Amino acid sequence: MTSLALLIPIALAMGLIGLGAFFWALRRGQFADLDGAAARILIDDEDDRVLP
C-alpha cells in the first residue's frame, strides 16, 4: 500500500502536467495552423538572418 500511496499521486501529477501542457499549447495558438506546421519543417534556411 505504501508504494501505491506514492505511485498514484505521481501518475496523476504526470497526467495533469500533460493536460496542462496541452491547454497551454491550445491557448498559445499552437493548433491554429496544423497544415502550416507540417509544411514549415521543409522550408530551407537559405539565409540565416539575425533579427534585431
Added chain:
Amino acid sequence: MTSAAPVTAPGGAAAGAQELRTVLTVPGMHCAGCMAKVERTLAAISGVSAARVNLTARTVAVAHDQRATVPGLVAALAGAGFAAQPRLDLVEPASAVRPLLAPLAVAAFACMNVMLLSVSVWAGADGSTRVLFHWLSAAIGVPAIAYAGLPFFASAARALRRGTTNMDVPISIGVVLATGLSLHETVIGGAEAWFDGTLMLLLFLLAGRVLDAMMRDRARAGVDALLRQAPDGAMVVGEGGSLAWCTAADLQPGMVIRVGAGERLAADGTILTGTSRFDQSLLTGESVAIATGPGGKVLAGTLNLENPVDVRVIAAGADTSLADIARLMEAAGQVRSRHVRIADRAARLYAPAVHTLAAISFVGWMIAGAGVHHALVIAISVLIITCPCALGLAVPVAQVVAAGALMRRGVLVKDGSALERLATVDRALLDKTGTLTMGRPVPDAACLDALGGEGAAVALALASHSRHPLSQALAQALAARGVQAATIDAVVETPGQGLRAQWGTRAVALGRPAGAEGLATALTITGEPVRIIRFADAPRPDCAVALARLAGMGIDCAILSGDNPAAVAQMAALTGLPAQALASPAAKQAAITALQAAGARVLMVGDGLNDGPALAAANASIAPGSASDVGRQAADLVFTGDSLLALPRAVGVARATMRVVKQNFAMAIGYNVLAVPLAMAGLVTPLVAAVAMSTSSLLVIANSLRLARAARDPSRRGAA
C-alpha cells in the same frame, strides 16, 4: 489568438512608429516553398517586422509600421507571383474544432488515468484497495464526465426542447445513468464501477465530433480564401477628372465610374462615353459578348472585354440585378434543410430500441425475482454496452477520410451532409457557359496552327504586352504550346485598336480585325497577309469522358442554360445531351423543383450568378473554382481544376462513402447483436464492456481508412 500577436519592437525602432497588424489572404499558397517565398518577400520590405503564414487559412499576418503600406505589401506579393487581398475583418472566423479540443483533452486524460486504476481492479485488487481505487476513479471521472459530456448534454437538451431526438439523447441518458450507478456502487463499496467505460465512450465520441468539425473548418477555409478574391469596387471619376477607388457598398446612383478592359462592373448603369463589348455570361449565361455604346445599359457583374468606358451608376448595392438573384436564393434552400443526416436517422430508430431493451431487461429480472438493485444494474449495463460508440464514429470518420481524399484531388467538400446528399442523386443538370465550357475565350487551335513559327513568336511577343482579355488568352495558349516570344521594340497599345510594334525592320500589329464576326483578333506583319485568330469558349477538358462516366453511374444528365438556343444546340450536339436554352434564374430553379416533385434527386452543376437559386434548390450542387462568389457559396462542393472529371469522381467518392458508412453501421449493429444478449443475461462486466467498445471502434476506423484511396481514378489513365 491574441497571444500570437507580435510583440512591439524593442527600443531601437523609430520613436512613435506605431505597430500595425494586417492580415492578407493569399489563396495561391499550397506548400512549404510558397510559405517561405511569401514570408521572405514580406520580411524584406522595410517597415515589416514579422510575417507569419497560416497555411490552413491561406492567410499571412504581417506586423509592420507606417513605412509599409497595405497596397505596397500586396504589390510585393504580386511581384513574387501571389495574388493577395487584405482581409477586412481582423476577427478570426469561428472554428468548429477549437471548442471541442478542450473536452477531448480532458476526456483523454481522465480516461487514461481511470483505466489505469480499473486495470488493477480487474487484475484482482479487492477490499480496501478496490474501494480506494473506485473513490479515486470517481474523483477524476465525475468532474471529467461533467465537463467532457457538456457538448452532448447541450445538444441533447436542444433536440428534446424541439421535440425531436438525435444521437446525443441516448448518449446523454446512458452517460448520466452509468455515472449515477457507478457513484452509487462506489459509495456502498460495490464490486463494479463503470467510470472507465463511460469516459472511453465520451473520448471516442468526441474524437468523431472533432473529425467532423475539422472537415468543415478546412473546406470553409478553402472556400473563404477563394471568396475574398473578388474585387468589389470601382474607380470613381470625380469633378475635374480626379480618380478615386470606392468599394461597391459605397457606390451611389449618379456617380460616374471608369471600367477598364478586363474589369467587372460593380453596379448597374448606363454608358456615358466609350463603346465596348460586355460579357454577361456570369449573369445570364449568354455566351456572345454584347456590344454597347453611349446610352446603353450595363449590369453589375458583367465583364468589360474591350475598351475603357465611363458608366453613370443607376443602381448600386441592394438595388442591382445581382441582389434580385440573391433574394431568389434565400427562398430556395428548403430541400437541403429538410435533409436529415444519416446519423440522426439512425438515432431515431436506435434510441427507442435501446431504451426498450433496457426496460425489458429491468422488468424481466424483476419478474425473475432479482432485487431492484440487481435489475437496475443489469438494465444500466445494457444501456452502456449499447451506447453508440462505434455508431458515433461510423459516419464522421468515413466522411473525413473521403473529404480528405477528394481535397487532395482538388474537390472541396463543404460538409458531411453534402456527401450524403450527393450519393443519392440520379439526375444532373449542367449549366453550359463556364461549367461545361471554360467560360473564357480560348483561341481556335486551327488558327494558331496557321500562324506558323515566326507568326506565333511575334503574336506571343505582342500579346504579352497587353492586359486585354483576348491578348492574355492568346499569350497563355501560345506559351502553353512552348512558343518563344520574338524580340520586338517600340510597343504601343491604343485602347480599342490594339498593339503596334517594330519587329526588326518590319512593323507588326495585333488588333481588332475590320468587320470580323464574333471574338477575333488580327495579326498583321508588313509584307504578309493579315492572319485572323478566332476565339471561342472551349469545352472543359475530359468533358465527354466525364459525362460518359456519370451516365455509367446511372445519372441522367441534361443541359440547362441561360444562353441563346444556337449556342446551346451546338453544345448539345457535341455532348449528345438534351438541352434547355434561355432559362432565367427562376426558370432553372423551377426546372429543378419540377424534377424533385417527380421523385428525382437532382445534382446541379453551375457557376454563374444566374445558377445561384438552382444550386441552392438542388439536392446537391457542385461549382467550379472559377465560378462567381454566389455560385461558390451556394454549392456544396467546389472543384478547383479545369477538368470536368471532378464530377464523376465526387459522385463516386460520395457513393463509396455511403457504402462504407453502411458497412460501419452493420459492424456496430453486429457488435450489439452479440453484446446485448450477454448484457441482458447479466454477464457483462466493465472489463467486457471496455474491450468490446474499443474493438468495435477500431474496426470502424480501420474500415473507414479504406476510403483514403477512393478518389483515385478507376483507371490509371486519368487526366494528369
